[in-house]
Amino acid sequence: MPAGLPAGAPVTVTVTGAAGQIGYALLFRIASGHLLGPDVPVRLRLLEVPQAVKAAEGTAMELDDCAFPLLTGIDIHDDATAAFDGVNVALLVGARPRGAGMERGDLLSANGGIFGPQGAAINAGAAQDVRVLVVGNPANTNAWIAAQHAPDVPKDRFTAMTRLDHNRAVAQLAARTGAGVEDIARLTIWGNHSATQYPDLSHATVRGTPALEVVDDEAWVRDTFIPTVAKRGAAIIEARGASSAASAANAALDHVRTWVTGTPADDWTSAGVVSDGSYGVPEGLISSFPVIARDGELSIVPDLEIDDFSRARIDASVAELVEERDAVRALGLV
Ligand SMILES: NC(=O)c1ccc[n+]([C@@H]2O[C@H](COP(=O)([O-])OP(=O)(O)OC[C@H]3O[C@@H](n4cnc5c(N)ncnc54)[C@H](O)[C@@H]3O)[C@@H](O)[C@H]2O)c1
Numbered sequence: 001m002p003a004g005l006p007a008g009a010p011v012t013v014t015v016t017g018a019a020g021q022i023g024y025a026l027l028f029r030i031a032s033g034h035l036l037g038p039d040v041p042v043r044l045r046l047l048e049v050p051q052a053v054k055a056a057e058g059t060a061m062e063l064d065d066c067a068f069p070l071l072t073g074i075d076i077h078d079d080a081t082a083a084f085d086g087v088n089v090a091l092l093v094g095a096r097p098r099g100a101g102m103e104r105g106d107l108l109s110a111n112g113g114i115f116g117p118q119g120a121a122i123n124a125g126a127a128q129d130v131r132v133l134v135v136g137n138p139a140n141t142n143a144w145i146a147a148q149h150a151p152d153v154p155k156d157r158f159t160a161m162t163r164l165d166h167n168r169a170v171a172q173l174a175a176r177t178g179a180g181v182e183d184i185a186r187l188t189i190w191g192n193h194s195a196t197q198y199p200d201l202s203h204a205t206v207r208g209t210p211a212l213e214v215v216d217d218e219a220w221v222r223d224t225f226i227p228t229v230a231k232r233g234a235a236i237i238e239a240r241g242a243s244s245a246a247s248a249a250n251a252a253l254d255h256v257r258t259w260v261t262g263t264p265a266d267d268w269t270s271a272g273v274v275s276d277g278s279y280g281v282p283e284g285l286i287s288s289f290p291v292i293a294r295d296g297e298l299s300i301v302p303d304l305e306i307d308d309f310s311r312a313r314i315d316a317s318v319a320e321l322v323e324e325r326d327a328v329r330a331l332g333l334v
């Protein structure tokens, strides 16, 4: 049994936005053991808005039809309190997408109306060991909103997904250097899951050699690697006509599996976690950091040297997080 999960009993996993694109790519893999491992039975709770409950029921029928040995049951809800009752792993995927003519304040306001009540429902009924991953955008600030509404849940249980950005960065570096993805270590995504994020190669290695030495091309790092990773979400939308779904679902599985099974000894991952003030990121913000997972706990990798270029990039992305937080406060959403 991975660290910090209830031994023996099925693990309750709640997925919001279950009838959406990511939900469809996620649920079957959770039920087949890719979230928590091949020995851990799971009970699924699907949360949707009332008008999408029928579609969620269709997905549940297909889940039944897979006859997954690990899937012990599926409940479908349109009420957050019921959906999060007893939850061990909460995957908050459902969010309000930005519509035509919608200002940032409108988006934050609409999502505050979703993530505030969901945080409160987690506070009211989640299991003691609850772990929360927010995928729905703006993921960092939505996670922060949910955490503010859950005063009884330790803040470090609320996380935001930047694992997709991390995986994208690993893939880009592997392609550039001719290495395998398994040869890449110590890469970091800092800041917000947005175009301001900072994919940082300054501590990364390729087969144990510093990545910047292997690449040996500063212009590629600044003008190609960083923008390619940071704008990959927009490039996928442009190409598919819809936002990344299978890769986002895959990253959500990676995030939770790493959280409960741990990072390799000589490596770390990236996750949006609550800042303890490390690296000058204001305490309490949910920002992406280099993160180690041990015994079911996430911790920020300490004492990395930050050069001037990295400092400026981290500060710029964190400034955006501060703006989002202040806008949410000004809107009275927390
Ligand atoms: N963090 C990341 O790396 C990352 C990557 C890709 C996508 N995303 C974000 O993930 C979110 C979901 O993407 P998608 O492609 O599945 O979108 P989608 O529109 O296909 O599905 C979203 C689903 O959420 C549901 N929903 C809306 N409000 C809800 C609520 N209050 N409770 C429960 N369900 C609710 C909708 O009915 C819909 O079925 C979006 O916000 C997207 O921007 C994040």
Ligand SMILES: O=C(O)C[C@H](O)C(=O)O
Residues within 6 Å of the ligand: 137, 164, 232, 233, 234, 236, 243, 244
């Ligand atoms: O949905 C989006 O805006 C993009 C998404 O966050 C992604 O990184 O693929």
